[in-house]
Amino acid sequence: MLNSTEMLRLVRAACNGDHLKLSQQIDLLADSVEKAKPTAYTTNLRRLAESEREKGLAVNASLAPVDGLTEPLLPPDGTHKPVWDKTVRELLDGLVAEYKKLDVLTAHNLAPRNRIILTGAPGTGKTTFASILSERLGLDGVILRTDRVISSQLGKTLTNIALVFDRLHMERKLLFIDECDMLLARRDNSHDVAEMRRATNLVLQKIDTLPDDCILVCATNMSSLIDRAAWRRFDVRVHMTLPDKATSRLIIMHRLKELNIQADVQPLDIDIEDVSPALLVQTVDNLSRKTLISGSETIPTDLFVNAFNSLKMEVSNQ
Ligand SMILES: Nc1ncnc2c1ncn2[C@@H]1O[C@H](COP(=O)(O)OP(=O)(O)O)[C@@H](O)[C@H]1O
Ligand SMILES: [Mg+2]
Structure with a gap:
């Protein structure tokens, strides 16, 4: 149960009509009585907290410092x-x-795919x-500042998430959430804090209600940490693979061309x-710098082969 000071805060927030504060205090009350699992009582409290949060955000939305x-x-x-x-x-x-044919699609009750998750190293x-x-x-495009959104203050993380999405709804943008595993963490993780479980719930709910003309791109290199229920919320799931030999060669040759640098090698000499x-x-760029500084525009074969061999060693030792 809440102590008397906290109880007083809850009552005061209710009397003052301070929805956000009230929502935080209700969450605190639910935390204080919840043991291992949610009960009907704590579930009802959480619903009240959520509804108060929504009311508070509706009042504050235009004034809220999302910056x-x-x-x-x-x-x-x-x-x-x-x-x-x-x-x-x-x-x-x-x-x-x-996206460009949004009108055509919506006329047939279809929405463009706008929820994308990218995984990969x-x-x-x-x-x-x-x-x-x-x-x-x-x-x-805007990037979510996960470090700022996740707060140690009770209820603040949820408020921050709601603010970002509410602003997104108003402004029609592309929201990029990097390291999204932080906000979509598996809820079955026993070390998880209740607040972060609620954060995951809220993000899932916000993904479900994303307007058709906004785009959400989430990215992670830790896909195993993501809550299972999150996957099906995305319209597109793409794994960005590490390139095979042929693609690696293409990337290297393409970069040399962009820099207008020659290399004394045949594509087949590149075995990575x-x-x-x-x-x-990065390796091509470094080789090119070295070569240009030495007064040439052609990377010597041995320098080239050695650099990629070292890179191979470095990566295999990691
Ligand atoms: N497919 C690719 N082809 C060429 N360069 C790439 C490719 N993917 C990534 N890069 C290079 O790697 C850098 C880092 O990419 P980035 O998009 O930040 O990767 P991630 O977000 O997956 O960590 C980019 O600036 C770009 O130079
Ligand atoms: Mg990145």
Whole structure:
């Protein structure tokens, strides 16, 4: 049960019509009486808390300081185009086409696919995908600041999530949630705190009610941590794979071309796979810097082969 000070806070919030405060205090009351599992009583309390939160947010929505909870998603780097595999290319084209034909689809009671989850190792292009999609749709992109949204103050995380989504509904944007496993964590995890379980519930509910003209892109490299119920909420689930040998060669050759640098190697001399595109591009960039500084525009074969062998070693030792 709540102690007398907390009880007084709850009553005061109710008397003052302070919905957000009241919702926090009701959550606290539910926490204080809930043992291992929710009971009918605590479930009812949670519902009341949720309804008070919604009321509070409706009052505050236009005034609420959502600033700081998101930051702009940077537009794609115009000097570097990713080499996507066919699946990813077709997916991007499909999403753009559907969004542009929103009216046609809605006239037939269909909505464009607008809830996307990308999984894959770091450096496989998840953020780049979100950024390119936002540019191609002509929609401003924002990144959720998970570090700011998740708060240690009771009820604040839920309020922050609701604020971000309410603002998204009003502003028609692309929302990118990186490391979404933090907000969509498995609810069966015994170490989980009640507040984070409720956060996952709220994000799932917000995904369900996402307007057709907003886009949500979630990304994670820890897909095993994601709540099972979350998967089916997404219209598109894509795993960004590490490139095979042929694709790795393409990425390397493509990058050399972008930089206008020659390499004294045949594509078949490049024998590397399962290394992230980010590392491949970084290695080409480093080789190119070295070469240019030495006064040449052609990377010598031994330098090239050694650099990719070292990269292979480095990755296999990780
Ligand atoms: N398919 C790709 N082809 C070429 N470069 C890529 C590709 N995917 C990623 N990159 C490079 O890797 C960098 C990091 O990509 P990023 O989108 O941040 O990966 P992630 O979000 O999956 O960690 C990008 O700036 C880009 O230079
Ligand atoms: Mg990223």
